[in-house]
Amino acid sequence: MLKRNLAELSVADGKLYRDAMARYAGHVQLVTTALGDTRRGVAVTAACSVSDNPPTILVCLNHNNEKNDIFFESGIFALNSLAARHQPLSHAFSGLEKLTMEARFAHGNWDTLVTGAPALVDAVATYDCRIVKLVPHATHTIMIGEVAALRLGAQDPALVYMDRSYRTL
Ligand SMILES: Cc1cc2nc3c(=O)[nH]c(=O)nc-3n(C[C@H](O)[C@H](O)[C@H](O)COP(=O)(O)O)c2cc1C
Numbered sequence: 001m002l003k004r005n006l007a008e009l010s011v012a013d014g015k016l017y018r019d020a021m022a023r024y025a026g027h028v029q030l031v032t033t034a035l036g037d038t039r040r041g042v043a044v045t046a047a048c049s050v051s052d053n054p055p056t057i058l059v060c061l062n063h064n065n066e067k068n069d070i071f072f073e074s075g076i077f078a079l080n081s082l083a084a085r086h087q088p089l090s091h092a093f094s095g096l097e098k099l100t101m102e103a104r105f106a107h108g109n110w111d112t113l114v115t116g117a118p119a120l121v122d123a124v125a126t127y128d129c130r131i132v133k134l135v136p137h138a139t140h141t142i143m144i145g146e147v148a149a150l151r152l153g154a155q156d157p158a159l160v161y162m163d164r165s166y167r168t169l
Pocket residue numbers: 028041042043044045046047060061062065067093094095096098161
């Protein structure tokens with residue numbers, strides 16, 4: 001019985017993997033960048049801390065979506081951590097509504113910190129980063145960013161995505 005379960009778990013099954021990852025509770029964040037007059041923002045859960053010395057974070061972005069190239073070309077990004085009240089904003093930046101990028105940005109108030117990447121004015125926290133390393137692997141590229149500036153907002157309940165739906169923590 002144990003052997004059978006182990007065999008099942010070792011099968012490289014994309015659906016099984018996605019069903020398992022659906023049980024992962026991920027803080028929803030908006031990763032943004034700008035190059036010239038062009039802005040882009042994407043809702044992500046694949047982001048976390050790498051180190052506090054120097055402050056460094058990572059974000060995994062799908063590089064099969066060529067619209068994400070702007071992140072790799074600009075060399076900057078801001079990671080904006082969302083509160084539960086930001087659920088409509090997350091939906092706008094998830095691509096599901098097929099909104100233009102400027103229509104997505106119209107859902108929030110934005111400024112910039114140090115790098116020029118769009119910073120959500122009322123985010124729980126914004127990490128403004130310069131990319132120090134890009135690590136492509138399989139479908140995604142891991143962007144490793146050193147934090148150039150940090151802004152802390154209200155300590156509100158977080159917007160979390162789990163079981164393919166939004167939750168509050
Ligand atoms: C809750 C949630 C989490 C997501 N996490 C990621 C992620 O970590 N990395 C990623 O590349 N895309 C992620 N996506 C998908 C992107 O948000 C989506 O592909 C993108 O917004 C599409 O933008 P486009 O229509 O401009 O191409 C996530 C979507 C949602 C709803």
